Amino acid sequence: MTTTEAATRPAAETIGHDRLRRLMARGTAFLGSEVAIMAGAMSWVSERHLVSAMSNAGGFGVIACGAMTPELLDAEIAATRALTTKPFGVNLITMHPMLSDLIDVCAKHKVGHVVLAGGLPPAGSIDRIKGSGAKLICFAPALALAKKLIRSGVDALVVEGMEAGGHIGPVSTSVLAQEILPEVADQVPVFVAGGIGRGEAMAGYLEMGAAGVQLGTRFVCATECIAHPNFKKAFIRGAARDAIASVQIDPRLPVIPVRALKNAGGELFTAKQREVAKSLDEGSIAMAEAQLQIEHYWAGALRRAVIDGDIEHGSVMAGQSVGMVTKEEPLADILRTLIDEGAHALERRSV
Numbered sequence: 001m002t003t004t005e006a007a008t009r010p011a012a013e014t015i016g017h018d019r020l021r022r023l024m025a026r027g028t029a030f031l032g033s034e035v036a037i038m039a040g041a042m043s044w045v046s047e048r049h050l051v052s053a054m055s056n057a058g059g060f061g062v063i064a065c066g067a068m069t070p071e072l073l074d075a076e077i078a079a080t081r082a083l084t085t086k087p088f089g090v091n092l093i094t095m096h097p098m099l100s101d102l103i104d105v106c107a108k109h110k111v112g113h114v115v116l117a118g119g120l121p122p123a124g125s126i127d128r129i130k131g132s133g134a135k136l137i138c139f140a141p142a143l144a145l146a147k148k149l150i151r152s153g154v155d156a157l158v159v160e161g162m163e164a165g166g167h168i169g170p171v172s173t174s175v176l177a178q179e180i181l182p183e184v185a186d187q188v189p190v191f192v193a194g195g196i197g198r199g200e201a202m203a204g205y206l207e208m209g210a211a212g213v214q215l216g217t218r219f220v221c222a223t224e225c226i227a228h229p230n231f232k233k234a235f236i237r238g239a240a241r242d243a244i245a246s247v248q249i250d251p252r253l254p255v256i257p258v259r260a261l262k263n264a265g266g267e268l269f270t271a272k273q274r275e276v277a278k279s280l281d282e283g284s285i286a287m288a289e290a291q292l293q294i295e296h297y298w299a300g301a302l303r304r305a306v307i308d309g310d311i312e313h314g315s316v317m318a319g320q321s322v323g324m325v326t327k328e329e330p331l332a333d334i335l336r337t338l339i340d341e342g343a344h345a346l347e348r349r350s351v
């Protein structure tokens with residue numbers, strides 16, 4: 001049995017597995033994967049090893065470009081292709097100063113799916129990405145924006161609630177899903193993200209009309225994930241209530257909140273915000289530069305925790321589902337557990 005089969009084929013085919021497969025059909029057709037579960041891009045975490053493990057196991061991996069240069073992204077895509085023949089995507093951040101070059105790199109490699117994160121796509125980026133033949137996936141943080149993105153031609157949406165790890169919006173997954181799915185799920189595939197730790201929740205969103213789901217936190221402790229052992233231990237120890245959102249200290253400096261495990265790094269972020277706000281006051285930097293400095297701060301702090309293992313002063317970005325991460329295990333096992341839980345839930349609901 002191949003790894004893919006091990007992850008996606010149930011020990012015994014049940015009515016629940018059959019229902020799950022049918023509920024996921026639209027998502028799997030769109031992604032080209034065997035199950036409509038995406039491993040959401042996580043900066044520093046979602047590199048060649050996690051991405052290829054996810055896609056090889058039958059799910060859909062996404063490379064996190066984060067603050068990578070076009071050269072680094074070029075190498076990462078090539079290295080991922082060397083590890084898997086299955087489809088995977090690339091996540092680009094809209095505010096990256098070299099976004100246009102990064103789009104060219106994805107086009108050069110004929111990347112099949114590009115995920116644009118970090119705000120509305122800048123002018124021209126939608127046409128350029130779609131013109132390369134890639135399918136474009138964008139984040140919809142509200143119903144009005146979901147409709148606007150669909151009108152602009154995006155191929156699929158991710159609806160991500162504030163339970164998620166990393167940068168978050170103000171609304172919970174359950175509310176966003178109820179607001180957005182009934183209105184737009186018949187127009188484009190919608191993937192629900194944020195706070196999903198078990199297959200029962202995944203099945204619930206599929207029944208509400210989602211084409212699939214995206215999880216991040218649940219995959220961090222995959223054996224194949226290169227995150228530092230300290231980072232993984234923090235996830236295994238962490239409870240839902242430890243994954244808290246950062247606080248904005250200066251009303252003039254709008255900072256996108258970040259959900260991470262509580263640690264001394266939170267105070268460092270407060271100090272950074274004061275420093276940037278002071279520069280704004282003095283007129284030595286403009287607002288766009290101020291916000292970019294904050295984003296660079298997060299990228300650096302996340303690297304410190306994920307790669308260096310400094311989980312005290314770095315940023316341990318994690319969602320509230322962190323309490324459901326209890327051990328390190330092969331990615332195929334995590335995927336298999338999610339699928340079996342989802343299938344059992346659907347089977348119970350069908351009687």
Ligand SMILES: Cc1cc2nc3c(=O)[nH]c(=O)nc-3n(C[C@H](O)[C@H](O)[C@H](O)COP(=O)(O)O)c2cc1C
Nearest residue numbers: 040041042043117164165166194195215216217319
């Ligand atoms: C450590 C970490 C880093 C992340 N980095 C990114 C990123 O670079 N780009 C992005 O679009 N989302 C990022 N996310 C969000 C994930 O892609 C995913 O949508 C989210 O984790 C889903 O919610 P969950 O954590 O509750 O499963 C990150 C999440 C985590 C936990």
